[in-house]
């Protein structure tokens with residue numbers, strides 16, 4: 001299923017689909033992971049990184065599902081090895097579903113990561129964990145309304161007691177098998193930026209690998225994030241592709257300003 | 273335009289409101305990702321014995337910032 005640079009497979013497990021768990025630190029990802037997989041777990045390190053990760057599997061509604069537990073991160077900006085692993089797996093591991101575990105006691109903080117994930121992929125589910133703690137604090141959360149506003153399924157859980165885990169499996173199943181087609185509302189960044197994004201997206205059209213959102217890529221390039229270019233190069237190498245994000249079109253069609261994108265362009269040009 | 277104080281000068285135990293970020297590029301992005309968004313309440317909860325870094329309670333989490341990053345966060349009184 002998924003090989004190469006971002007392995008998700010488990011030896012001897014013939015998976016129907018792969019779901020990945022992302023989330024802020026300490027939101028209960030590993031507890032959800034344990035509740036989903038029971039004892040069917042494997043731990044190890046990411047190739048070439050000191051970041052530990054766990055993989056496991058379960059069966060639900062006749063399907064075998066591989067689950068990957070990512071390190072806790074506040075964002076996918078690749079500021080740390082943990083963030084980089086999380087971003088690279090969500091982007092290039094091409095999981096069938098990305099589950100964002102959010103802390104119901106401080107939801108607002110957690111939505112930053114949710115929105116970042118939704119820029120990469122619409123195939124996502126929010127797991128609103130620590131619901132018991134939120135209730136103890138007297139907080140009332142309207143999961144349906146949140147699902148409406150985000151455009152993706154939201155499942156309330158209290159993972160340490162198993163509450164909501166079956167519903168979570170149902171939602172993961174439905175999104176993985178396209179029984180539900182999430183339609184997240186894109187975050188917009190104002191006229192000026194949107195014009196630049198559009199222009200970049202058009203130039204990226206003929207260059208980019210399948211499954212990676214061109215809008216997301218355009219935004220990262222405008223942010224001047226060279227690590228994303230490096231990640232794509234690695235991905236293409238691992239997949240045995242000759243080409244990379246190095247089309248002459250990129251530099252011809254779009255001339256980055258002084259700061260934005262300059263680093264990325266340099267990285268692209270610097271490619272052997 | 274109000275002149276803000278730097279978050280780094282906030283005494284432990286005191287609270288304030290984030291007003292603006294005097295940072296660009298990846299530092300700005302990182303501060304925003306950590307929750308240092310304008311109009312957010314922030315409290316200094318602990319300072320390391322060496323005086324740096326300081327732990328801040330913000331948006332339901334405790335986040336440690338080095339002085340040079342906290343300097344870039346302008347705050348106003350609540």
Ligand SMILES: Nc1nc2c(ncn2[C@@H]2O[C@H](COP(=O)(O)OP(=O)(O)OP(=O)(O)O)[C@@H](O)[C@H]2O)c(=O)[nH]1
Pocket residue numbers: 023024025026027028029030031032071072073129130131132133157158159160161
């Ligand atoms: N009350 C309550 N506690 C929970 C719930 N889910 C997890 N916990 C507890 O929260 C703590 C952190 O859980 P973890 O599963 O380690 O969190 P994590 O997101 O994997 O943490 P990192 O990997 O360090 O980011 C543990 O003590 C769990 O027992 C929940 O729904 N309710």
Ligand SMILES: [Mg+2]
Pocket residue numbers: 029030031072
């Ligand atoms: Mg964990």
